[in-house]
Amino acid sequence: MYSAQITRANPTCIVLLIDQSGSMSDPFSGDSARKKSDFVAEAVNHTLHDLVIRCTKTEEVRNYYHVAVVGYGRNVGTCFSGELGARYLVPISEVADYPLQVKSTYKRVSDGAGGWVEIPVRYPVWIHPMSDGKTPMCEALAKVKEVLERWLLEHPRGFPPTVLHLTDGESSDGDPNEIGQQIMSMGTDDGAVLLFNCHISSRRSAKIEYPTDERALADGFARSLFHISSRLPSNFLSAAAQLGVNAMEGSRGFVFNGDPSSIVQFYEIGTSLTGMTPYRWMDDASRSEMA
């Protein structure tokens, strides 16, 4: 299970589900300058960038992935806009070709002689930060289920879809357990849909990352998310180990009270799929500053 080769004929599917409720405009604890919604939008853009780069073969982007970014807050819907219109699942080559804009910036890289140089880089943007309304998590998960059902009919044999859900609060439209379980019961010949959840917090609370059981989880909402979080398959565990994340056999793809570095790792681990080396879009110095 979770061993199907990801090819153009047999692509996989990645859904980034993001909370865009009003509370996402609050800052992370201890970082009053940074809104959660700003950081999440940046992380999503970097993740899409990473997926495109992985699929780039010289001047062609191969469609190994179909990708959706679904947001929920005042509305539930796709976060893609512009040329990508109101579509949900988009082949990665089209994601590559149609960012909303491509910004220019500078990146610090090794000069190969022990020093650093700054080089110009282009930085695509697909989604902008958004934070408004309540937290209709159940409706959002139902939309993800609908999107996946269609995709699975056409792709019954590939590496199963991965849903990376990021939220900062409790559902405002009911307990997400039932719809979460329904999503986790779907799948391909290669395994069930993987649903991973990352809860981020504005409070200074101890974060819990990739637990194997629910005993460490104090409140009902945390346990509810734990129950709809898939176990990390072995290739994802390898990616976690490479990132220095403490995950083990039986660990759930679940983070509670996460901070910015948790988000970065959550996306890196969640998109590692075939055991590829996780793409590190943030250097170690920046991680340390955030942690």
Next chain:
Amino acid sequence: MSSVKQSLIWDVETRQLLLPKLGHEPSECEDAVAVDIQNCRFAVADGATEAFDSRNWAQRLAQHWVANESASTLDEFREWVAAEGRELRDSWNGLSLSWYSEEKARTGSFAALVGVELDLKVDAPEWKAIALGDACLLHCRRGTLLKSLPLCRSESFNSAPVLVASDCSMHEASMKSVVIDSGSCESGDVLLLLSDGVASWCLERFEKDELEPSDFLGTKDGDELKRFFDDERLAGRMRNDDVAVIRIEIKRRVS
């Protein structure tokens, strides 16, 4: 494809095979083989699937290594790779690249390489090899595996080997992983240069004593080998990867 070299004492017979991944076109194959039978230099390279222009990089490394006799020590190899990397990068100048190709090109290209030079000494031919990455040399004698480098067990193959980078800023770290070795041959010995998928498959066959790959690769013709490896990859006994094989058999001439 095969070729033969005859010295006063020794015959060297080579066969080579290059197959793309199942479902891919030959033009998408990122493995490369190069043979200079007159100078007894042979190389297999395997371009990293995720890298920029890796097919060209693999071909360049294999072809130019067999043509360049001064890339056999670590210092020579480092200097030679740096020069090849600069030429590869120069070949990208003037291209109008999308943001993603530009980003990919910035990190450069990567490939595994194994190169072997054979010295047909009168008493016993000697091989010298240089390797970086997971393309392998297997030295076989009468159905047994004498040596395999740089990897020697089928479970040692993973998806993140240290490779030959076109960007020389990575060489300080990567060149520490270069393996240089040598050995001597007897009549009937077979050297196999293999890209990673088929190397892992061959080593597993040796470990399980299931068949004798060095003989096997020598007796089937090209079409039969293609069908065989297609079946192995389809059945999942071998990873669906490109296949590059150079088989070199050394025999004392019968007078």
